[in-house]
């Protein structure tokens with residue numbers, strides 16, 4: 001019952017324009033089913049194989065979001081069902097997603113991941129790279145992907161000024177790009193989603209605040 005309670009506390013305090021991705025990585029099917037029974041339909045995973053196993057086992061109206069760093073050679077395993085890919089950080093990866101989406105006659109929604117943290121461990125592209133991709137010929141030729149927004153992960157820090165700076169910088173980029181297709185700004189996790197929302201996030205990815213702490217680093 002704790003999953004259901006956590007979920008309703010979270011949702012009660014969320015502005016309606018903010019979409020919740022329930023991050024279920026490492027958590028068992030039973031936890032996801034509990035959240036599903038409480039009405040949650042969007043779940044996020046960071047490993048493709050784990051997401052495929054969960055997709056096979058759970059109701060088909062779940063929207064699965066891939067939030068982790070992508071291994072290009074595994075994109076094919078999720079191309080038939082993935083609903084949104086958050087962590088795209090190169091034109092090469094976009095091309096691979098486009099190729100696999102074409103095989104299934106789908107158009108796959110993607111977010112470009114920007115590096116906003118000042119930590120080497122966080123993936124993502126520079127703002128310049130993002131602008132370059134969006135304005136490139138090779139990008140415009142990819143008909144089976146749809147870049148619908150941006151994603152970023154802030155530093156692992158409790159310094160609110162720093163988090164405001166990092167989230168604020170991505171919001172500024174988002175606004176400056178001025179592309180009508182870009183609608184989603186995915187920022188914020190359990191520890192920092194309130195600050196992310198204040199800085200314009202409209203999609204948060206929350207795991208441990210719903211499902212409890214994970215047993216191992218994922």
Ligand SMILES: *Cc1c(COP(=O)(O)O)cnc(C)c1O
Nearest residue numbers: 023046067189190205206207208
């Ligand atoms: C694990 C993860 C989350 C959720 O983290 P919590 O701190 O458990 O809310 C969000 N985004 C990404 C990219 C993740 O890998």
